[in-house]
Amino acid sequence: MIDAIVYVPNFPALVEYLSIHHRDLLARDEHGAIVQPPVVTGFARTPACMNGGEVMVYARFRNSEAEQWRGMPGVEVLAEAEYTGPGTADAVYAQVFDDPDKLAKYDSVYDRSPRQVDDGEGGTITVTPPNRFGVIAGA
Numbered sequence: 001m002i003d004a005i006v007y008v009p010n011f012p013a014l015v016e017y018l019s020i021h022h023r024d025l026l027a028r029d030e031h032g033a034i035v036q037p038p039v040v041t042g043f044a045r046t047p048a049c050m051n052g053g054e055v056m057v058y059a060r061f062r063n064s065e066a067e068q069w070r071g072m073p074g075v076e077v078l079a080e081a082e083y084t085g086p087g088t089a090d091a092v093y094a095q096v097f098d099d100p101d102k103l104a105k106y107d108s109v110y111d112r113s114p115r116q117v118d119d120g121e122g123g124t125i126t127v128t129p130p131n132r133f134g135v136i137a138g139a
Helices: 011-021 063-070 088-097 100-109
Strands: 002-008 049-051 054-061 076-082 115-118 124-127
Touching: 002 063, 002 088, 002 100, 011 054, 049 100, 054 063, 054 100, 063 076, 076 088, 076 100, 088 100
Parallel strands: none
Antiparallel strands: 002 054, 002 076, 049 054, 115 124
């Protein structure tokens, strides 16, 4: 098994590609139409993190699935590591955080910056999102 962070800069283009070349990788309704919003199937993953047309997921692939996604047009595997149990996510995320180009793509989808939110009592508090947007259980 391979854990990976998958980055898609143009999700609508990927959906179009999959609808033509890999129909089985898109969830469909009872009439065969692509469900809306589109859902990519076929591997374990966290909920998608989205910003506009950009999408990112933390995924767990079988080796054959990892090979398929590594070569998929419009998809970039930002980081990956063989799943070895607890600690695997640390290795995957370290690859992203140690590479400025990968981190820029990561940050373009997942905003880690602190923000002010209403505290419900007429004031605000600062909330800082975690550095990681998602990890599959056991990683």
